[in-house]
């Protein structure tokens with residue numbers, strides 16, 4: 001019988017179609033362990049380039065066990081498991097868990113095939129941040145929705161008629177009341193409407209889309225789908241970074257615990273074979289970064305034919321210049337139901353007008369929901385901006401560190417990957433246990449760095465923008481913009497890693513006039529809107545920069561549709 005998950009694939013370490021770690025990881029047809037061409041057994045080329053023919057349609061097929069001129073099934077050598085290396089069974093029958101391993105590349109270098117560790121069910125309930133002293137103030141934040149026939153908000157989770165299993169898990173997560181974005185978004189999504197939802201960082205947007213989606217899928221009854229190929233998830237959630245995708249998957253697993261529902265994550269830098277193996281066991285909700293998602297669709301392992309919900313988390317980041325082509329590819333993929341047939345949901349704390357215009361193409365008759373100021377900073381974050389020139393930054397950082405308890409966690413943002421490593425080494429040398437996260441680190445190192453930071457083993461984390469969005473980490477008391485970002489929206493996301501769900505936090509920023517003067521007007525606006533002290537030097541730079549700033553436009557932001565006033569409710 002043919003095996004759609006390719007369990008006998010020659011280049012498949014987990015029996016599921018591949019195991020490399022880059023986005024196009026299975027495209028190379030590398031032999032296990034990198035030992036030569038599959039067709040002729042020679043090293044130095046791939047089977048697709050083999051002069052004897054091969055992947056390109058040639059009829060010679062070298063045995064993947066011994067390299068001989070016959071099919072593997074006719075080989076006299078015993079089967080050897082590609083996972084544990086033992087004879088007598090194949091990978092599909094192996095009882096050992098897949099593990100991270102290092103393989104040789106054709107060019108003599110090595111690469112790591114990373115298999116992440118799954119959180120246990122109990123650990124899932126341990127990760128969320130407990131609500132803080134200002135949680136009740138959330139209810140005072142003005143909420144506005146525009147669009148026709150907008151479903152009315154709920155005041156309590158019980159009013160949403162969610163499945164009891166979900167309500168139990170919400171209670172087990174420590175949620176007593178919905179946050180404003182949850183009060184409004186849950187009934188809108190349950191009312192089968194498209195939604196563009198904008199609410200401040202750390203205000204519970206993840207549960208706002210997960211709960212109604214999980215409810216709807218559970219209501220319709222979820223088949224196991226075990227072994228089906230392609231897998232046909234009912235919900236696809238796209239996130240801009242790997243760590244955010246993992247976090248959303250863990251939240252989805254947490255809320256659906258005790259049900260048949262399968263929530264699977266797919267992201268780059270990790271063994272595709274391992275991820276496909278997980279996927280092959282069934283998938284109702286797929287959370288993914290765009291590159292890996294498109295890769296799986298192209299490989300025929302995922303089809304969107306059953307998609308009822310498409311979520312773009314951090315929607316503005318998903319639709320900015322860098323991500324737009326990948327997102328368009330997902331949305332226009334042949335199997336994706338057209339807008340109107342699927343529900344499309346977008347969430348972020350920032351929504352610039354041009355991004356709303358782009359988003360318009362993906363939504364139909366949508367509700368535009370704003371909780372507070374579009375693009376506004378959380379008022380629970382105390383913001384301080386220092387004027388510091390490039391060469392004064394390190395001393396100023398040490399001053400700030402000396403002023404904090406050594407166990408307080410602080411997230412330090414820098415602009416370049418090189419500087420992240422450099423600063424982490426410098427701080428470690430000064431006796432401050434520090435780790436770093438950025439795009440040049442191996443995925444295993446990235447996840448280990450986050451874990452070290454979360455546990456407090458390394459209370460300082462130096463990061464590039466990769467950690468700016470969505471990450472929800474307990475006990476982050478302070479954020480420092482060692483280098484300020486280029487846009488004020490990115491500033492809002494960065495400082496939003498602290499001061500979450502009603503907890504208080506502090507954000508420091510080093511304003512270097514030679515680099516950051518264009519940001520001054522935007523910063524002044526953000527600081528003023530969130531009742532922070534605006535330093536005189538910053539006002540002066542802002543006045544000098546003139547009208548260069550085109551940021552948000554105050555409370556409620558603006559629904560870019562012409563009928564902004566139609567059926568507008570303000571609460």
Ligand SMILES: Nc1ncnc2c1ncn2[C@@H]1O[C@H](COP(=O)(O)OP(=O)(O)OP(=O)(O)O)[C@@H](O)[C@H]1O
Nearest residue numbers: 128129175177179201202203204205206470472501
């Ligand atoms: N109703 C609630 N009661 C208490 N805690 C909640 C509630 N809803 C969410 N939380 C917790 O609040 C924290 C922040 O939630 P979440 O990460 O969804 O925020 P967000 O709005 O998506 O933030 P960001 O814009 O930074 O991505 C999480 O730890 C979550 O578990």
